[in-house]
Amino acid sequence: MTPDMSTQAHAAAMYARDLTCRSLGIGLDKVAPGRATLSMRVTETMVNGHGIAHGGYLFLLADAAFAYACNSYGPVTVAQSAEVTFLQPAAVGDELVAVAVERAKYGRNGIYDVTVRHGGGRVIAEFRGHSVTLAGTRGPTPS
Amino acid sequence: MTPDMSTQAHAAAMYARDLTCRSLGIGLDKVAPGRATLSMRVTETMVNGHGIAHGGYLFLLADAAFAYACNSYGPVTVAQSAEVTFLQPAAVGDELVAVAVERAKYGRNGIYDVTVRHGGGRVIAEFRGHSVTLAGTRGPTPS
Amino acid sequence: MTPDMSTQAHAAAMYARDLTCRSLGIGLDKVAPGRATLSMRVTETMVNGHGIAHGGYLFLLADAAFAYACNSYGPVTVAQSAEVTFLQPAAVGDELVAVAVERAKYGRNGIYDVTVRHGGGRVIAEFRGHSVTLAGTRGPTPS
Amino acid sequence: MTPDMSTQAHAAAMYARDLTCRSLGIGLDKVAPGRATLSMRVTETMVNGHGIAHGGYLFLLADAAFAYACNSYGPVTVAQSAEVTFLQPAAVGDELVAVAVERAKYGRNGIYDVTVRHGGGRVIAEFRGHSVTLAGTRGPTPS
Numbered sequence: 001m002t003p004d005m006s007t008q009a010h011a012a013a014m015y016a017r018d019l020t021c022r023s024l025g026i027g028l029d030k031v032a033p034g035r036a037t038l039s040m041r042v043t044e045t046m047v048n049g050h051g052i053a054h055g056g057y058l059f060l061l062a063d064a065a066f067a068y069a070c071n072s073y074g075p076v077t078v079a080q081s082a083e084v085t086f087l088q089p090a091a092v093g094d095e096l097v098a099v100a101v102e103r104a105k106y107g108r109n110g111i112y113d114v115t116v117r118h119g120g121g122r123v124i125a126e127f128r129g130h131s132v133t134l135a136g137t138r139g140p141t142p143s
Numbered sequence: 144m145t146p147d148m149s150t151q152a153h154a155a156a157m158y159a160r161d162l163t164c165r166s167l168g169i170g171l172d173k174v175a176p177g178r179a180t181l182s183m184r185v186t187e188t189m190v191n192g193h194g195i196a197h198g199g200y201l202f203l204l205a206d207a208a209f210a211y212a213c214n215s216y217g218p219v220t221v222a223q224s225a226e227v228t229f230l231q232p233a234a235v236g237d238e239l240v241a242v243a244v245e246r247a248k249y250g251r252n253g254i255y256d257v258t259v260r261h262g263g264g265r266v267i268a269e270f271r272g273h274s275v276t277l278a279g280t281r282g283p284t285p286s
Numbered sequence: 287m288t289p290d291m292s293t294q295a296h297a298a299a300m301y302a303r304d305l306t307c308r309s310l311g312i313g314l315d316k317v318a319p320g321r322a323t324l325s326m327r328v329t330e331t332m333v334n335g336h337g338i339a340h341g342g343y344l345f346l347l348a349d350a351a352f353a354y355a356c357n358s359y360g361p362v363t364v365a366q367s368a369e370v371t372f373l374q375p376a377a378v379g380d381e382l383v384a385v386a387v388e389r390a391k392y393g394r395n396g397i398y399d400v401t402v403r404h405g406g407g408r409v410i411a412e413f414r415g416h417s418v419t420l421a422g423t424r425g426p427t428p429s
Numbered sequence: 430m431t432p433d434m435s436t437q438a439h440a441a442a443m444y445a446r447d448l449t450c451r452s453l454g455i456g457l458d459k460v461a462p463g464r465a466t467l468s469m470r471v472t473e474t475m476v477n478g479h480g481i482a483h484g485g486y487l488f489l490l491a492d493a494a495f496a497y498a499c500n501s502y503g504p505v506t507v508a509q510s511a512e513v514t515f516l517q518p519a520a521v522g523d524e525l526v527a528v529a530v531e532r533a534k535y536g537r538n539g540i541y542d543v544t545v546r547h548g549g550g551r552v553i554a555e556f557r558g559h560s561v562t563l564a565g566t567r568g569p570t571p572s
Contacts, residue, residue: 014192020199023188045166048210049157055222056163056206060199067191067198079198081228081416083369083512085559086221087535104552106516111555113542123533126540128557130367130514224559226369226512228416230392247409249373254412256399266390269397271414273371273510300478306485309474331452334496335443341496341508342449342489349485353477365484367514372507 007033007072014071021064024057028068034102034112036068042094053090061098062114062127069100069112070131077110082129088122095119098127108133150176150215157214164207167200171211177245177255179211185237196233204241205257205270212243212255213274220253225272231265238262241270251276293319293358300357307350310343314354320388320398322354328380339376347384348400348413355386355398356417363396368415374408381405384413394419436462436501443500450493453486457497463531463541465497471523482519490527491543491556498529498541499560506539511558517551524548527556537562 011031015021021028021038030037040061048054063082070077090096100114114127154174158164164171164181173180183204191197206225213220233239243257257270297317301307307314307324316323326347334340349368356363376382386400400413440460444450450457450467459466469490477483492511499506519525529543543556 017190017194018192019188019190020197021191045162047160047162048164048207049161049214050219050221051160054163054203054206055210055225056199056203059202059206059225060197063197063199063202064191071192076193078193078232079229081226081367082198082202083224083226083557085224085533085540087533087538089221104514104516104555106552109516111514123535126533128512224510226414228390228397230390230395247371247373247412249409252373254371266392269390271369303476303480304478305474305476306483307477331448333446333448334450334493335447335500336505336507337446340449340489340492341511342485342492345488345492345511346483346485349483349488350477353484357478362479364479364518365515367512368484368488369510369512371510375507 006074007031010074011068011072014068020060026061026064031068031072033072034069036065036072036100037097038065038068039095039097042090042092042096044092047092053092053094055086058086058090058096058116058125059084059127061096062116062125063129065098065100065114066112066127066129066131069102070110070129075133077131077133080130080132082127084125084127086125088124090118090124096124108135149217150174153217154211154215157211163203169204169207174211174215176215177212179208179215179243180240181208181211182238182240185233185235185239187235190235196235196237198229201229201233201239201259201268202227202270204239205259205268206272208241208243208257209255209270209272209274212245213253213272218276220274220276223273223275225270227268227270229268231267233261233267239267251278292360293317296360297354297358300354306346312347312350317354317358319358320355322351322358322386323383324351324354325381325383328376328378328382330378333378339378339380341372344372344376344382344402344411345370345413347382348402348411349415351384351386351400352398352413352415352417355388356396356415361419363417363419366416366418368413370411370413372411374410376404376410382410394421435503436460439503440497440501443497449489455490455493460497460501462501463498465494465501465529466526467494467497468524468526471519471521471525473521476521482521482523484515487515487519487525487545487554488513488556490525491545491554492558494527494529494543495541495556495558495560498531499539499558504562506560506562509559509561511556513554513556515554517553519547519553525553537564
């Protein structure tokens with residue numbers, strides 16, 4: 001599973017357009033076919049009404065890792081559904097790392113598992129995403 | 144299901160601390176016991192690498208509505224897990240409305256369904272969240 | 287949402303071939319467009335290693351209700367994925383009723399919610415199923 | 430992760446009471462701490478109205494594997510929720526194998542992934558289960 005040049009170039013082009021990741025400071029650490037690693041620091045505006053990291057941002061980080069993993073083959077692929085479990089809370093200042101790994105591919109569908117960990121190692125969230133590759137799209141950018 | 148003063152006051156106090164919702168311009172339109180309606184405008188920094196609204200933000204809006212609905216009774220309640228299905232893409236400028244409704248309550252657990260609609264009415268996402276009320280917490284703020 | 291003759295005839299034909307439901311004594315109580323009600327009595331061979339009704343059979347009942355609801359329009363439709371939450375255990379002799387209701391339909395996809403209740407009214411399980419209608423199939427039987 | 434005598438003895442005692450698995454011919458092939466492998470042959474009464482293996486039985490097999498994996502440590506543990514995706518249909522006569530592996534453990538909760546494969550190797554279903562260990566139960570049998 002060695003990423004080639006086109007996998008990297010494709011991911012970089014997608015990241016350049018990805019204003020969500022760029023505006024939140026989410027870094028694209030690594031991409032390989034069917035895999036991606038992204039990281040995010042929990043900032044002060046990411047807390048919820050209980051003072052802990054908002055589950056929405058934990059999901060967003062996992063979902064972003066899922067997106068880079070399922071788009072790593074080239075054709076435009078989107079999330080159809082996803083499930084997340086929150087194991088432990090995260091706090092402001094925590095550095096989180098999301099690792100997405102492809103679990104299954106069948107027809108135009110895929111299943112990806114993403115684990116979000118605190119930099120120190122403990123698991124914050126487990127995510128499973130279901131992707132679908134759009135019919136008729138073969139290039140790296142949507143028409 | 145008429146919201147009383149304390150439901151409103153409790154939600155307002157929670158919203159005052161909710162920097163995620165406030166910084167993203169997510170509005171708290173309505174709260175009642177077991178229900179909440181929130182709204183969000185998709186901004187230019189909410190797009191993903193395909194140029195459409197990032198699924199992470201669609202989830203975040205639904206998750207926020209879920210949080211206000213499951214905390215409407217007072218005791219601190221957190222999300223344990225959630226599932227989301229994306230039906231149609233949303234675009235920059237779209238006004239989205241998330242309506243959360245309690246589906247079941249059993250012991251310290253609850254199930255909430257959230258539908259995210261485009262202002263015009265079409266469904267963007269369907270979300271189901273599982274909550275757990277923290278043991279020993281009765282007040283509006285976690286210790 | 288008044289079921290017409292063809293909805294009933296179609297469901298009856300499907301039920302005639304449905305050896306799972308027939309061998310388990312699952313009854314097809316009601317079918318209407320996008321909806322179905324099925325019932326099952328928990329028998330002595332439906333217990334798990336803890337002596338309570340096996341979650342597999344609770345899911346199966348909900349899944350069967352989902353199948354009749356999503357096939358109520360005619361074209362062959364299958365389950366793509368499903369999520370179930372177990373709220374309370376069921377015991378041998380319990381009469382369970384599953385009510386499936388369509389939540390959303392978009393393109394060839396559908397979302398159905400199923401609630402499994404004890405005859406007495408308490409909720410045993412909440413289920414959400416995602417269906418897909420097979421392309422090119424218009425008749426009541428798969429080719 | 431070497432199973433010791435008590436893991437085996439505990440699983441055997443649970444299987445002796447598990448009338449669902451025994452009546453359906455589901456075999457308990459292997460159990461180790463946090464893991465279990467079970468197998469099932471699709472029989473003629475396991476088909477649905479479309480003539481293929483009922484999704485309910487595919488779920489049931491995965492759920493059973495999940496149960497043996499999450500109970501492998503001793504304390505009574507039950508399923509709280511589960512999600513299943515159906516990748517390919519199975520037919521009468523197919524020999525299916527479900528392998529359950531623990532993904533995460535936190536407090537009294539656990540997450541287990543189960544893959545159901547056709548004997549020939551192709552994946553039939555992917556399942557993720559969430560377990561909870563009942564408070565105050567330490568022995569191998571529920572009170």
